[in-house]
Amino acid sequence: MKINKWMAAAALAFTSILSSASNAADEPLKVGFVYVGPVGDHGWSYEHDQGRIEMEKHFAGKVKTTFVENVPEGADAERVITQLAKSGHKLIFTTSFGFMNPTLKVAKRFPNVRFEHATGYKRSKNVSTYVLRTYEGRYVSGVAAGMTTKSNVIGYIASFPIPEVIRDINAVYLGAKSVNPDVKIKIVWANTWYDPGKEADAANALMDQGVDVILQHTDSPAPLIAAEKRGKKGIGQASDMSHFAPTAHMFSVRDYWAPHYIRTVEEVMNGTWKSEDYWGGFAEDLLHITSVNPNLPEDVKQAISDTQEKIRSGAFHPFTGPIKDNQGKEVIPAGKSLNDKELASVMWYVEGIDASIPK
Missing domain, CATH: 3.40.50.2300 (Response regulator)
Structure with a gap:
């Protein structure tokens, strides 16, 4: 009888454990x-x-x-x-x-x-x-900026001097230079990811220096709004920012x-x-070019589409040599494309960027 009671108690306990496991x-x-x-x-x-x-x-x-x-x-x-x-x-x-x-x-x-x-x-x-x-979208952005600028000066609002940001500045300039050999880029460091006031000030400082296309590595629409007020152009960061600047907004690179x-x-x-x-990136459907403004010239819209497709298909890699840094040193030999590990450690500006990386 005692054995039966023990067995019954054990069975009850086991059932309780199973039930708890099932609920979990x-x-x-x-x-x-x-x-x-x-x-x-x-x-x-x-x-x-x-x-x-x-x-x-x-x-x-x-x-x-x-x-x-x-x-x-x-x-x-x-x-x-x-x-x-x-x-x-x-x-x-x-x-x-x-x-x-x-x-x-x-x-x-x-x-x-x-x-x-x-x-x-x-x-x-x-x-x-x-x-x-993101460098894929930045390269497309650079192509569009290089074709659109009238002053031949584009601007970049940078957040912090880390490889991701440096890599993307380089991608913008490489894209712009591929279609406009006379283009220059000016960089303002906001030292923030998100601060609409600082971002607007940075955009205005760049436009005061002759910049007529604004790109950014900060997260608010303030730079685009500033560009809209002054009749300049800009590209949306991370999400579709078209409704903030219907005239200035060229397109956005959306993170999906x-x-x-x-x-x-x-x-x-x-x-x-x-x-x-x-x-x-583009190939994995995690990066989208969105809300291309119909007010852009047809050749610019075509270049946006064609450049995105070349990158998406793998026919083109933005960081393919020969590429020199802005000190004249070859950082990517001819025919070589940077792998992911190398991309993650980019801490140099490409040739033509007249600036130094903050310490």
């Missing part, structure tokens, strides 16, 4: 996102959040997401990432370069959580990196993150996720 399996996967700017920046953080929303809809109740916006890069980021990991998030996307070291620190303490860091270069067993080939977020969540769910360095 039925719970949605918790996925966290950390943004450096506000989701209303109309640029970088906005598009990451649009990707989050599309991903959550795709999985229809199987995923529950959390996002934290306006997170400074540094100690605050580490605290936010830690809190997400502690609160049951099994996959966490940290979406700015300055979140790299905080992400790695937290990942060491939570080995069963998967982390994905955007634009970084450091990885570990449970930390992947992912980045857009949803495919990567969907793929990554699927891999976590089916147990195939592994640490990697993922790059996506």
Whole structure:
């Protein structure tokens, strides 16, 4: 009789364990996102959040997401990432370069959580990196700017002197130079990802120096709005900014993150996720040229389309030698294209850029 009671109790306990395991399996996967700017920046953080929303809809109740916006890069980021990991998030996307070291620190303490860091270069067993080939869109932008400028001076509002930004400045200039050998580029460092006031001031400073086409590596539409007021041209950053400057806006290069977020969540769910360095651009449908302004000349619109297709198909790589830096040193030999590792460490300006990289 005692044995039967023990067996009954054991069976009941086993059934309870199975039930708990089943309930746990039925719970949605918790996925966290950390943004450096506000989701209303109309640029970088906005598009990451649009990707989050599309991903959550795709999985229809199987995923529950959390996002934290306006997170400074540094100690605050580490605290936010830690809190997400502690609160049951099994996959966490940290979406700015300055979140790299905080992400790695937290990942060491939570080995069963998967982390994905955007634009970084450091990885570990449970930390992947992912980045857009934004230089592809910048090259197209440079071609359009070089064909459009009347003053032969284009301008770039830069955020911080990191490889991604330097690489994209170079891509713009290479694209512009390919169609306009007389073009010059002026650079203003805003030292921010998002600050509409600083961005507008930077745009006006560039236009005061003769710039008539504005490009940017900052996230608000303020530079485009400034260009609109002064009858100049500009190109939208990260999202479709056409409605902010209907005349000045030439087109936008949109970051489309949803495919990567969907793929990554699927891999976590089916147990195939592994640490990697993922790059996506035109070919992977993560980068879009959007809202090309009908007021552009037909040859410019055709060049935008043709250049994008050459890059998308693999027929052309913007960083193919021979290319010299602005000190006269050959940095890419003839016939060679930079690989992803080399692209991630570009810290030189190409020949013709009359500027130095801030320390």
